[in-house]
Amino acid sequence: MRSPNAPFSRRQFLKLGGATGAALALGGGLTAFTPIPAAAAPTPAAPPEDGLLYGVCGICSMGCAYVAHLSNGRIVRLSGNPNDQTAQGKLCVKGYSGLRLLYDPDRLKYPMKRTNPQKGLGVDPGWVKITWDEAIGMVASRFKQIADNDGPQAIVFVGRPTSWPKHFTKSIGTPNHVAHNNTCYSTHEVVWRAMVTGTGKTWTVDYEHSKYVLAFGWDGMGKSKNHWGRALNSALANGAKLVVFDPRLSITASKAHEWIPIKPGTDLAVLLAMIRTIVNEELYDRDFVARYTTGFDKLKEAVQQYTPEWAAGISEVPAETIARIAREFARTRPAVVAHHKRDAGGPNYTNSWHTAQCYVILDTLVGSLDRPGGHILDRKPKLPDIADVWKLPEYPKTVNGPRIDGLEKSPILYKLGKGSFSTLAEGILAKHPYPVKAAFFFNHNILAFPNPPRLVEALKTLEMVVVSDIMPAEVVQLADVVLPDNTYFESGGIGVREYHAMYPQVALREALPPLYETKGFTTVTLEILKKMGRAEYVPDGMSGGALVDAQLKALGTTAAEIKAKGGMWGDPTELKPKTEFGTASKKVELYATLFEQNGFDPLPRWTKPRAATTSDYPYHLLIFRRPWERMTQSQNDPVLAEFYPENRATINTETARKLGVSGGEHVWVESPVGKIKVRAEVTAGIRPDCVAVDHGFGHWSSGLSVARGKGGNDGDLVPNMTISEQLGAGCPGMAAFWEDVAVKVYRA
Amino acid sequence: MDRTTDEWRFWLAALRGLARGFTYPDADWVATLSDRWWPGAFASVLKRLGIPSDGFWEAVERLPTDQRAARQSLQVEYTYLFINAVPHVPAPPYASAYTGEGFLMGERAEAALLAYREAGLALAEDYRDLPDHLATEVEFLAWLGEQAIAALETGDEEQARARVAQQQGFLRGQVQPWLGAFCRRVEAAARMPFYREMAHLAERLLFAAPAPALSR
Numbered sequence A: 001m002r003s004p005n006a007p008f009s010r011r012q013f014l015k016l017g018g019a020t021g022a023a024l025a026l027g028g029g030l031t032a033f034t035p036i037p038a039a040a041a042p043t044p045a046a047p048p049e050d051g052l053l054y055g056v057c058g059i060c061s062m063g064c065a066y067v068a069h070l071s072n073g074r075i076v077r078l079s080g081n082p083n084d085q086t087a088q089g090k091l092c093v094k095g096y097s098g099l100r101l102l103y104d105p106d107r108l109k110y111p112m113k114r115t116n117p118q119k120g121l122g123v124d125p126g127w128v129k130i131t132w133d134e135a136i137g138m139v140a141s142r143f144k145q146i147a148d149n150d151g152p153q154a155i156v157f158v159g160r161p162t163s164w165p166k167h168f169t170k171s172i173g174t175p176n177h178v179a180h181n182n183t184c185y186s187t188h189e190v191v192w193r194a195m196v197t198g199t200g201k202t203w204t205v206d207y208e209h210s211k212y213v214l215a216f217g218w219d220g221m222g223k224s225k226n227h228w229g230r231a232l233n234s235a236l237a238n239g240a241k242l243v244v245f246d247p248r249l250s251i252t253a254s255k256a257h258e259w260i261p262i263k264p265g266t267d268l269a270v271l272l273a274m275i276r277t278i279v280n281e282e283l284y285d286r287d288f289v290a291r292y293t294t295g296f297d298k299l300k301e302a303v304q305q306y307t308p309e310w311a312a313g314i315s316e317v318p319a320e321t322i323a324r325i326a327r328e329f330a331r332t333r334p335a336v337v338a339h340h341k342r343d344a345g346g347p348n349y350t351n352s353w354h355t356a357q358c359y360v361i362l363d364t365l366v367g368s369l370d371r372p373g374g375h376i377l378d379r380k381p382k383l384p385d386i387a388d389v390w391k392l393p394e395y396p397k398t399v400n401g402p403r404i405d406g407l408e409k410s411p412i413l414y415k416l417g418k419g420s421f422s423t424l425a426e427g428i429l430a431k432h433p434y435p436v437k438a439a440f441f442f443n444h445n446i447l448a449f450p451n452p453p454r455l456v457e458a459l460k461t462l463e464m465v466v467v468s469d470i471m472p473a474e475v476v477q478l479a480d481v482v483l484p485d486n487t488y489f490e491s492g493g494i495g496v497r498e499y500h501a502m503y504p505q506v507a508l509r510e511a512l513p514p515l516y517e518t519k520g521f522t523t524v525t526l527e528i529l530k531k532m533g534r535a536e537y538v539p540d541g542m543s544g545g546a547l548v549d550a551q552l553k554a555l556g557t558t559a560a561e562i563k564a565k566g567g568m569w570g571d572p573t574e575l576k577p578k579t580e581f582g583t584a585s586k587k588v589e590l591y592a593t594l595f596e597q598n599g600f601d602p603l604p605r606w607t608k609p610r611a612a613t614t615s616d617y618p619y620h621l622l623i624f625r626r627p628w629e630r631m632t633q634s635q636n637d638p639v640l641a642e643f644y645p646e647n648r649a650t651i652n653t654e655t656a657r658k659l660g661v662s663g664g665e666h667v668w669v670e671s672p673v674g675k676i677k678v679r680a681e682v683t684a685g686i687r688p689d690c691v692a693v694d695h696g697f698g699h700w701s702s703g704l705s706v707a708r709g710k711g712g713n714d715g716d717l718v719p720n721m722t723i724s725e726q727l728g729a730g731c732p733g734m735a736a737f738w739e740d741v742a743v744k745v746y747r748a
Numbered sequence B: 001m002d003r004t005t006d007e008w009r010f011w012l013a014a015l016r017g018l019a020r021g022f023t024y025p026d027a028d029w030v031a032t033l034s035d036r037w038w039p040g041a042f043a044s045v046l047k048r049l050g051i052p053s054d055g056f057w058e059a060v061e062r063l064p065t066d067q068r069a070a071r072q073s074l075q076v077e078y079t080y081l082f083i084n085a086v087p088h089v090p091a092p093p094y095a096s097a098y099t100g101e102g103f104l105m106g107e108r109a110e111a112a113l114l115a116y117r118e119a120g121l122a123l124a125e126d127y128r129d130l131p132d133h134l135a136t137e138v139e140f141l142a143w144l145g146e147q148a149i150a151a152l153e154t155g156d157e158e159q160a161r162a163r164v165a166q167q168q169g170f171l172r173g174q175v176q177p178w179l180g181a182f183c184r185r186v187e188a189a190a191r192m193p194f195y196r197e198m199a200h201l202a203e204r205l206l207f208a209a210p211a212p213a214l215s216r
Helices: A010-015 A018-027 A093-102 A132-150 A163-172 A186-197 A226-237 A251-255 A267-280 A286-292 A296-305 A308-315 A319-331 A352-365 A411-415 A421-430 A452-460 A521-531 A546-555 A559-564 A593-597 A638-643 A653-659 A723-728 B003-021 B027-034 B037-048 B054-061 B067-083 B107-118 B134-153 B157-189 B193-207
Strands: A033-035 A051-056 A065-071 A074-080 A112-114 A127-129 A155-158 A212-216 A241-245 A258-260 A335-337 A438-442 A464-469 A481-484 A493-496 A505-509 A568-570 A619-624 A648-652 A666-670 A675-683 A690-694 A742-747 B121-123
Touching: A018 B003, A018 B037, A018 B134, A033 B134, A051 A505, A074 A093, A093 A638, A112 A132, A127 B067, A132 A155, A132 A438, A132 A464, A132 A481, A132 A521, A155 A163, A155 A421, A163 A521, A186 A352, A186 A411, A186 A593, A212 A267, A212 A319, A212 A352, A226 A241, A226 A251, A241 A251, A241 A319, A258 A319, A267 A296, A267 A308, A267 A319, A267 A352, A286 A352, A308 A319, A335 A352, A421 A452, A421 A723, A493 A546, A505 A559, A546 A559, A559 A568, A648 A653, A648 A666, A653 A675, A653 A742, B003 B037, B003 B134, B003 B193, B027 B037, B027 B067, B037 B054, B054 B193, B067 B157, B067 B193, B107 B121, B107 B134, B107 B157, B121 B134, B134 B157, B134 B193, B157 B193
Parallel strands: A155 A438, A212 A241, A212 A335, A241 A258, A438 A464, A464 A481, A619 A690, A648 A675
Antiparallel strands: A033 B121, A051 A065, A065 A074, A112 A127, A112 A481, A493 A505, A505 A568, A619 A742, A648 A690, A666 A675, A666 A742
16 A cells, blocks of 8 residues: 555656666665676685784783684684793783674774754764764865864873874874773883883783792783783792782782781882882892892981881781791792783872882892893883884874873873873863863773763763774763774784893784774774875875884884795893993992982872772772773673673672672662772671672673673772872872772662 | 566665665665655565565655655764664664674685685676675575576586575575574664664575576
8 A cells, every 4th residue: 555645656666677677776786796707706615815814912911812713704613822922822811802803793884973053971872873984074174174263182092092192182283192090000001111211111020930029919810811810820839929918809919828918008008118128138139129229228227117017007917927038038039020011000099109110129139120021121022113114294293281180290190191091070060271172082991981970961061072993881881982893803013022021022913904994993993084184294105004014124024924934923032131221320220310300209208199088988998900801991891791691799708698688689889989889799708897899890882782781880989189199199090999999888 | 488487686686775774875776765766676676576565665655755865874874883883783784793703704705705706796896895795695595596597598507506506505504504693683682673674685585585596
């Protein structure tokens, strides 16, 4: 039956020529297909896309090389590349999940724009698919308008401070490239810059050859950094001793010879007392200290007040235990303090940067800095960067202007070119030092910020939010323009090993053709720059592979050669210990003059953590990661979600009894800034005065079909800060103080 | 041409309509919806097949009268149902989403690709979606049928039978196994009637295909 309103008459239909004409009118011809020329027709039995692709896992920074097994152009299986000098053919559970990220039905597929001007939690953006031309045009025209009218500083970029993002933001002229480092490892970075390297920090510890590994809140074996677990297990099998200070029985602690459940935020006290013991009892490596350090005498004097008995009163670790472990550590060489980002020296407490100072001092006192069995400094190959390949005009001077997160007020961190997630929201909301009009988020999510609801409020005030990402995480829900990014399977080039790089190692990245209309960040942002009228920063050939070609040339090899060698390049020279370091004095500065020059303590000094427990908030908050979770990015994986669907509040058995809480029951964990509802996990493996929440959950983006509504986000409990509050805490790393929070727990 | 073959031709024409209906609603196509050209042609073909089109017409009538508004509402709905959405994309139009572990580019995507190759087709260079997209699979079904008829018209009955066999095999083995589950999701999630009606018609056309007759 035809609608009375339909103008399509039988006569018109007959004009179409019956069925054939109708087919053409309705959508004839080949739209999705092209005929295969007879001579070129491949047989289904031997399609050209079968074979192997070499690549580098992008799930975490460990950079394990993989082999993707192809069948007709699709990856059917991943395996570790057996030629990988470090990962040795192994991938972790997160690494294998990468394939499901590539083929996730929720993945962002096409450029989109929002049609609903309302923004907020649970608000449907009313997305429509648009062309890349339209998407790039929208972003470029608005950014240009903002840059012209309000100045380029009114555009904020949130993303990692790697080469291409830095080039993009500097070419725009904005000083506001805000990276995540103050939530991750900025304390370690500023300490290593000031005391050892003059630059940042490296992430290589030669665990295999250590005889004594001392850890403070470090859970390397529980982070699925698979080589660290293997290396440490190897050391243990060879008779090494592992001692872990941690308020929670972490996976690493469960493997340790000794687990010492220290009071949260007091690691610094124990470390200071250990340094005092080693120095006073002359257990240190006299030769190493004499040759390679400055400031030993000042250090010795400064730590005299920190007796083991004093530390015991603060940390609840017996004085004799502190002294014994200090002696064991100094006498059992090589010995090393385990390091990684969110350990006790990470951005957890207001005093954590002093804790990180103590790590360096202990490693130095036992002579393990850049020595076998110790902490190894940079061994990456020196490769050309953008400025080495292209002669570019000077970036606009505005890139050096004041920042919306106040980073320039913390000059040691500022020089490292990172950022502060803690202060971004308040800067935007206060419109100080100037109003921000637009934000561009690249692969960073709101849930990675302290107090995400506050950031949502800030982003709602902007004229434009642009997001380049792979999955529809929370920030994408606030986007005006969505730019679907490639996964690491679809990005070619090389991967330079940063973690556990005992010698220069490079892995080949062979790219799968991008799915849908996804495009890589570099290609897209160079187009935006051109459309903004910044063509002088986009010379011919920049969007191709010229940078990678130059880097391969510097290595003296080619992609074909690396492929022929099984996807890996290496220069396995024997470790030649450094005899000069990157500080102004070329020594390890136990008394860090850079800190002194910038108004910070040059020596570690006991300071209390910010948050004390009270009768209203009687528990210390601990935050950790499960080995199978990749920050806030893996919870939409249905396979991982099947065996671990939501995060938990880990509570001591005795505490749970007092609260009347059983394992599996929902509880509220509440801080002065927010509360989350999670299920309780009751265990003896945590101090009674602590509650531990694992990170990554609490997604509210409806775009994530698996992850949405599962568990709670730890960041909701952590306060963000104004710049004054941040600076007032006196931390040169402007840390987010993630665990410096007291909470209460009660039945939901 | 006997009646059955005639019916089959109209079925193929209807598949063309179905494939277009499940392709992103661009401005040109929405213009043909707004002026009722495309719905008229589609309804006429459906009528020849004895398939009622009242629901489809009603869905068309409920589109905004302003062409720009109609385009936006259809694009928002298409993006929501089939690409990315809040709530999450409810009805990915890919075979692999409904088979195996539910990830895209699964075995069904590869099977589709192999079937296209066997028929002498490759995905076009500017085609950027997955091989097992519903619109693509339906276009393939229509093309195979049209090739069969073309072969028949040149007297190549063997080729015609081969094309029909390919088509029927692809319909039964590749399209039908996931179509029902897909249509249930569209029915449940659709916020406007257009794609719900398209899903109904997809089931009518793809589960009750007329038998092809190969005599001229």
